[in-house]
Amino acid sequence: MSNAENLFQNKQLDQQARQQRLSQVLRRPDIWQAANEQQRTRHGIASGYPGLDALLTGHGWPRGATTELLVDQSGIGELSLLLPALADMTQREQMVVLINPPFIPYAPALAAAGVRLEKLLILHPRGQRDQLWAMEQTLQSGCCGALLSWQAGPPPADKDLRRLQVAARDGNAVHFHFRPSSSAASPSPAALRLQLASDGEQLVLQLHKQLGGSAGQRLHLARNSDLTRRDRPLH
Template identity: 45%
Template sequence: MAASLRHAPSAAPLAAVLDALPAGSVWQASRIADHADTCHPSGFAALDRELPGGGWPAGALIELLLDQPGVGELSLLLPLLGGAPAERWITLVSPPLLPYAPALADAGVALSRLLLVRPPQARDAVWAARQAAASGSCAAVLAWLHMPDNTALRRLQLAAEAGATPLFLFRPLAAARQSSPAALRLCLTPAAGQLRVDILKRRGPPLARPLLLPIR
C-alpha cells in the first residue's frame, strides 16, 4: 500500500496537463459544453441558449419524448429542416402520421429531397435509420421506432456520429425512466398554444425550469 501511494500521481501535475489542453477540450459538468462548430441552430433563441454548442448536435442521437404525436414535435424541427442544404436528404423512418406536405413546403423544406421510409418490421426500421444516419448524405434523420433496446440505441448513436448527422428519435414519455446513450433528451408537452420543453439530459447542469417555445 505504501509503495502504491508513493508512486501515485499528484494533483498538481494533473492540473498542469489539463491547463495545457486546448480550450473546450475538457467538459465540466457545472458548465454547458461548447461545440458550436458541430451544431446547427434550432431556430429558437431560447432553446439554443440552453443547448451545448448553441444548437442541435450535428452528429448525435437526440431523443424527443412525447405523450402522443402531434404536440408540435415537427414544428420544433421545421427551422432545421427548412434550412437543410439542397443536396442533402431528409429521411423520415416509420412516422405514425403522414407529414402534411404544404406545411413542410411553406417552411422551406424541399419536398423532392424528402424520403419517407416505412419498413415492415421493427428491426428493419432500426436498420434503415442507422443506414440513413451513417451515410452522411442526410441533413437530418427522423425516426419513430418501437421500443428500441439499449443495443439498438447505441448503434443509432454510433451511426449518427459516423455520418455527422443529427438523428432525432421520437419516443413515449415513459422512456424517460430508462437510461439512454443519447447526447440530448428533451421532453415535449403542449402548453396553451406553445410547446413546453424540458431538457432531461445534456452535457451541462440540469435546466432549472422548462422552456416555452412559440410554435405553429
C-alpha cells in the same frame, strides 16, 4: 551505448503513442474540456428558436448524435420545432429521412416551411430488424442531414440505441428519435433528451439530459401566432 540509445528512442515513441491516444480521447464529443469551451460554442445546428439555442451547449441541435424527443401526444408543435433546421438542411442538398411517421407528412405545409420536398424520403420498413437496419444505414451514409424516427413496437434495446448513436457520429447526421415519455425513466445513450408537452397554450420543453451541459431547465415556446389567433365571433 546502443542499448541506452534504444531505450531513449523507445521512451520517445511511447510518449508519442500515449499523446496520440490522449488526443483521440479528447476529440470525442462527449468529453467536456473547460479549455476548449470557446471553440465548441458554434458547434450545433441552429434550431431556428433563439431561446432554445441559448439552452443547448452547442448553440443548436447536437451534430452527429441522437436527440431523443419524448412526446406522448401529437399536435403540440413537436414537428414545427424541427422544421426550421430541416428546411435549412434540405436547402443545403442534404437528405432528410423520416422512418415510420405516424401520419402523412403534408406536402403543402412542409413546402411552405421551406423544406425542399425532393430531398425528403419517407420509409416504412416492415419489422423492427429492417427498421434498425434502415436507420443505421441512413445515418452512416454521410449524405443524410437528419433522420427522424418514430418508435413503433417494443422499445429498442440499449445496444441498438448505442449503435445508432455511433452511426450518427460516423455519418455526421442528426438523429431525432421520437419516443413515448414513459421511456424517460430508462437510461439512454442519446446526447440530448427533451421532453415535449403542452401547457394548454404553449409548447413546454424540459431538458432531461445534455452531454457536456446542464439539464433540468424548462422552456416555453409559443405556437405560431397564425394558428392560435382567435377569430372574433361573427355576431
